[in-house]
Amino acid sequence: MRKFDRHQGLVAPMDRANVDTDLIIPKQFLKSIKRTGFGPNLFDELRYLDEGYPGQDVANRPLNPDFVLNQPRYQGASVLLARRNFGCGSSREHAPWALEDFGFRVIIAPSFADIFYNNAFKNGLLLITFDEATVDRLFQEAEAEEGYRLDVDLESQQVTTPSGETLAFEVDAFRKQCLLEGLDDIGLTLKDADAIADFEQRHRQARPWLFRQAG
């Protein structure tokens, strides 16, 4: 996983609550057996005016000029400002894969759906939760000021706005450590292989029916 320590980036405000994972990456693109290449189809139904399909060259597709990520001032955005319950719906990890592949590193919202939140951190994305009033204010600032950028420092857990204001955010210790060090959490868990094997043995003794006989 890519490490994350500090990131400065252009902010794109997406003023819409309950952005679901079907909206983030529609189902036809879930047929891929790869982890990469989803960026061109991020928010496909909002970004393009036609219906997309896998393997298509997106260069000639008609863009929806009203969609925020298509507006010239937000080109190159890497911080997504969103509304409540971002990432609700399915467990598809293709959603964070698409956001990451597109170039986002940070998403800020008043709340996130649980499964999406978990998936995002496993792919090097930093998700930051601020209260509604703070998010409202960031929306106003990002919409008012062209080229609005935020400086996000994971180590100190602070976001700095262009005016120099700092906003502290919470992130749990385990996720923070994984992001800072780009850790592979399977390798980390396997350090506890003995504890797992011990548990498994006790579990089997207590509830043998949970272990099917071979053959």
Add this chain to the structure above:
Amino acid sequence: MAGQTLYDKLWSRHLVKERDDGTALIYIDRHLLHEVTSPQAFEGLRLAGRKPWRLDTNLATPDHNVPTTLKERAEGNAGIVDPVSRIQVETLDDNCTSFGIEEFRINDARQGIVHVVGPEQGATQPGMTVVCGDSHTATHGAFGALAHGIGTSEVEHVLATQCLIQQKMKNMQVRVEGELGLGVTAKDIVLAVIGKIGTAGGTGYAIEFAGSAIRELSMEGRMTICNMAIEAGARVGLVAVDETTVEYLRRRPFAPSEEYWDAAVADWRELVSDGDADFDKVVELDAAAIEPQVTWGTSPEMVAGVGAQVPEPAAAGDETVQKGVSRALEYMGLHSGQQITDIRLDKVFIGSCTNSRIEDLREAAKVAKGRKVADTIQLAMVVPGSGLVKRQAEEEGLDKIFLEAGFEWREPGCSMCLAMNADKLGAGEHCASTSNRNFEGRQGFGGRTHLVSPAMAAAAAIAGHFVDVRDFSAERAANDDSQVQEA
């Protein structure tokens, strides 16, 4: 000290290790796999030179991409017209073969939607931890199992370590007391719950559904309710174990053998919340007050009773919610004040991991029997949840009832719930659907989904627009009475 909730008990039974950073290693008893969220996980294992920790916990079946017409299915994987879909199903077959994982392949009679197959096989049992790369894994909580969806990285993590890194959730109890009205079903209960607490109301919680109305439900009904816990934001839905649970599992292929049956049942009976357990939040609903539900918007919380009208955005809440409602009405082509029963439909879909089990099909067939699908409906389809559900329905003659009424009778799979196969809505089409998500584009680009129960979907197919299925049921009851009197 307060007693434990069902969730607390399941958590502590599977706790391998608590770490200093507040996370915990939780042992996984059952891992279900399908073709969409597993290929990258298997690839990850290969790249790292890792092997599955324990093979016998894994069970796989293709469901999302499989075609549902008999003609295509007759050819097996070769019948999948879309080459990208075909490769995904073939990849699951190849991965299961090379890693030694049991799989019910496309034309195995046991194939079906993974959340129908697991319980039907008895592979989902009380007291288990059950995971799958699919958010509707919440379904299995109906058995008093700790079940939730995971992402592909976690699929790989479970394959490699038999564990997940988790943080404990909070406890919510949703109590539904009283008796449901005639024609009102589990689907209406869960839609009403989502309408009440919202799509993020359960975020961070495990929801236990309790109360007399839940106790009265069959396992199929309980699965419908737990299935949609995720639409209320909760990864986990739960129902305590009782006689209904135990009877459902008896003699299923993966159920405990005779040797262990009594011990297993004794163990399962402990899987109820203690009387003095503390819940962080309690929500109460009166079953008798629940009407048949219909969603009118693009989020499952945008739901109303069938007798209601499409709401005004201004009445919806704060500015963010109002904008959401306005946008939803525009997408859905509806206007405030419109009667729900005036919404005309183009297609009807009865199926999905929410409502494709035998009881769902019986409820729909009861409404469809002796009636005809309206001429204005382009397509009304019934897609059983598994090959075994299909077989049982055919033994009961349900297929004939549907076919005579003008429904199509299909092969099992996820089908039009998310339209990864050829079954989809066209732009602007309204669909009465027994599935779980009415998100924009979910059932096809520009498609307009209305979530309802199987009985409501069947009634809508007959009428060509939404109707109160209670009127249909009353009419049928009156006819039945008069026939009895004539006899």
